[in-house]
Amino acid sequence: MKTRLVFSDLDGTLTHGVELGPVFFDSISLLEKQNIPLVIVTGRSKSWAHFLLTHVPYLKHIISEGGGNLSWRDEEGALHDKLLVDAREPMRLIEATNKLYESFEDLELSADSFGRETDRAIELGWLKSDPAREKQIKDFFDKENVSWSESSVHLNYWCGDISKYTAVSYFLKAHTDCSEDECLYFGDALNDESMFKHFPLSVGVSNIKDVLDKFKFKPSVILEGAENEGPYGVYNYLSNHLK
Ligand SMILES: [Mg+2]
Numbered sequence: 729m730k731t732r733l734v735f736s737d738l739d740g741t742l743t744h745g746v747e748l749g750p751v752f753f754d755s756i757s758l759l760e761k762q763n764i765p766l767v768i769v770t771g772r773s774k775s776w777a778h779f780l781l782t783h784v785p786y787l788k789h790i791i792s793e794g795g796g797n798l799s800w801r802d803e804e805g806a807l808h809d810k811l812l813v814d815a816r817e818p819m820r821l822i823e824a825t826n827k828l829y830e831s832f833e834d835l836e837l838s839a840d841s842f843g844r845e846t847d848r849a850i851e852l853g854w855l856k857s858d859p860a861r862e863k864q865i866k867d868f869f870d871k872e873n874v875s876w877s878e879s880s881v882h883l884n885y886w887c888g889d890i891s892k893y894t895a896v897s898y899f900l901k902a903h904t905d906c907s908e909d910e911c912l913y914f915g916d917a918l919n920d921e922s923m924f925k926h927f928p929l930s931v932g933v934s935n936i937k938d939v940l941d942k943f944k945f946k947p948s949v950i951l952e953g954a955e956n957e958g959p960y961g962v963y964n965y966l967s968n969h970l971k
Contacts (some may be wrong), residue, residue, distance in 0.1 A: 731970065734759060735923070736962060738770035740880035740916040741933055746837040751959040753910055755939040756786050760967050767791065767899065769892045771879040771919050774799060775843030778807055778818055789903065794877065794919055795883050795895030796846025800903075812895050813846050817888030821848065824874050824887065831868060832861065838882055847886035855883050877919040880935075884919065893922035912969070913947075914962050931963035 736742055742752050759766050768780060768789040769893040777790035777799040789800045798810045811818075817914075825848055829835055838849035855862050869876045869885055871872035876885040900906055913923045918939055924930045924947035934956040940946065951961040
């Protein structure tokens with residue numbers, strides 16, 4: 729079936745390491761020629777969604793905070809947001825975060841947690857530097873009924889029913905006439921698993937190999953080789969797939 733809409737993760741998928749380079753814009757040009765929208769589905773905060781919508785005109789909708797928020801730019805250029813979780817859950821998240829600070833005084837939330845509404849993030853570098861503490865933190869979340877997931881850069885945690893797939897599914901119904909089998913998803917990390925589980929066509933860029941054995945549900949296509957890392961894999965796959 730012809731692809732009418734492309735969804736993609738940001739970090740490690742549209743960026744190479746942390747670099748948002750020219751190849752990202754090459755993919756955008758490719759999609760633009762065929763009039764196929766790109767919707768980024770990222771674990772980054774709502775503020776990042778606003779930045780991308782403002783400075784990359786081809787992007788019209790972005791799902792951020794791992795599925796907690798949908799942001800879009802209207803015809804006049806004004807930005808809008810929709811919370812995709814029950815409004816009480818962000819309040820419960822504030823309480824859980826306060827409790828976490830009481831238990832771990834040196835806790836390092838990511839700098840972009842400041843702009844987050846439906847989740848918070850802990851830097852993976854800090855978290856992984858002490859495996860015993862990492863386990864305590866994850867146990868704390870499980871005990872408090874707080875969900876968590878690892879992206880390529882953060883441990884994100886949130887309250888309520890939030891996932892990339894739940895948000896994408898809502899978006900497809902509310903904002904498009906596309907079915908899932910007319911779409912494509914690119915990802916590279918464990919926070920993409922809900923999309924790999926449900927989407928008929930999902931593609932893992934080759935750097936996914938570092939975490940591949942941790943997945944219960946893998947992408948339907950797994951790219952290989954250094955030439956298919958992150959945005960290069962996205963560009964190469966789109967070039968072949970959209971012919
Ligand atoms: Mg990623």
